[in-house]
Amino acid sequence: MRYSRRNCSLAPVANDDEDSAVSGENASPERVDGETIFAVLRREILTGVHPPGAAFREVSLSERFGVSRTPVREALGRLQHERLLERATRGLQVPHLDPQEVIQIYDLRIMLEEEAAGQAAQNRRSADLMRLEALMERDRALVDPDNQAQISTNLEFHAAFWAAAHNRVLEDLLGRLSTHSVHAPHSTLSVGHRWDDALDEHGALVDAIRNRDVQAARDIARRHMETARTLRLQLLRDAAVSAV
Numbered sequence: 617m618r619y620s621r622r623n624c625s626l627a628p629v630a631n632d633d634e635d636s637a638v639s640g641e642n643a644s645p646e647r648v649d650g651e652t653i654f655a656v657l658r659r660e661i662l663t664g665v666h667p668p669g670a671a672f673r674e675v676s677l678s679e680r681f682g683v684s685r686t687p688v689r690e691a692l693g694r695l696q697h698e699r700l701l702e703r704a705t706r707g708l709q710v711p712h713l714d715p716q717e718v719i720q721i722y723d724l725r726i727m728l729e730e731e732a733a734g735q736a737a738q739n740r741r742s743a744d745l746m747r748l749e750a751l752m753e754r755d756r757a758l759v760d761p762d763n764q765a766q767i768s769t770n771l772e773f774h775a776a777f778w779a780a781a782h783n784r785v786l787e788d789l790l791g792r793l794s795t796h797s798v799h800a801p802h803s804t805l806s807v808g809h810r811w812d813d814a815l816d817e818h819g820a821l822v823d824a825i826r827n828r829d830v831q832a833a834r835d836i837a838r839r840h841m842e843t844a845r846t847l848r849l850q851l852l853r854d855a856a857v858s859a860v
Contacts, residue, residue, distance in 0.1 A: 650690035668712040722845035733837035735781035744780035766805040804847035
């Protein structure tokens with residue numbers, strides 16, 4: 617799929633020759649430049665549209681977005697800087713997960729998410745609470761969301777409670793860490809009843825933030841991320857066994 621400039625809008629245009637590794641059905645940027653391409657591809661990687669090993673090539677992306685290779689090169693450079701892409705034999709690709717790095721990332725996220733939850737309970741404003749409650753209402757109304765929808769909505773909820781902490785350094789660190797662990801072939805939210813359980817945990821966290829219960833918020837966030845780490849490691853073990 618590529619994008620036309622007609623009427624300054626970006627309508628999808630069919631492209632039968634596009635590289636399947638860079639196709640995306642949900643991209644709807646307002647204007648085609650390096651920033652837009654970066655945002656679209658970043659969202660697609662983070663929501664699992666492109667699995668580990670998926671190739672990104674300038675020519676295919678230029679055709680998809682209907683632009684020269686210059687803004688594409690700019691976007692790919694930024695994605696590589698964020699470690700969402702890595703250099704491969706033929707261009708760039710979505711990195712494969714290193715199990716040891718996954719453990720390190722989750723260990724840090726557990727500590728930082730716990731701190732963010734406590735600070736959100738202490739510092740949240742009315743607008744923050746309304747945002748969190750609106751996201752909870754939206755997520756509970758979803759009927760059998762697919763894996764990409766689960767990842768996207770989960771990321772949005774976490775970003776909202778990080779923001780409620782009103783600590784830009786903490787918010788930035790968590791945002792950076794989250795990009796290193798979500799582009800996995802399967803989401804922890806797709807395991808068993810994890811999606812429903814995660815929503816219950818999100819709801820409990822919102823209640824603690826609403827009540828300004830700092831310790832409860834911290835405890836809920838820690839348990840929430842510890843469960844995610846356990847499930848992620850199980851998925852990695854299962855993948856390793858399947859590969860043998």
